[in-house]
Amino acid sequence: MKIIEFKRQTKNKKYYSQKMGMLNTKVTSIKKYVLGIPVKTLHTYRETYYGQIKNCEDCKLYA
Template sequence: MKLIKIKRKTRLEKRFTPKMGKLHTNVTYIQKRLFNIIPIETVHKYRETYYGEIKACEDCVLSK
């Protein structure tokens, strides 16, 4: 049995970019998990644009 596993999880989130305004997009999180239950850290998160490009989430800010 492995202690640490890598898991991907996709969620629909609200994002805000200065050029496009409000945006609803699928954001994929890659996380390290202990015993496949407890999340230890988020390794990377990215989103896919309307045109199929993959972008990191650091370029857009969460809207509230």
């Protein structure tokens, strides 16, 4: 077992936009683990409808 690990996890989340309506996107987060316990989320990003990669902090879309 490693002491420090970095894991990437992808989840499906729903976002709402006035122009496009409800969107189901894959949101990927990179987390730092110490002895198997999650310590910190380093980065979160998502893929847009058009295939571009965007930082989740830049786009605040809520349902």
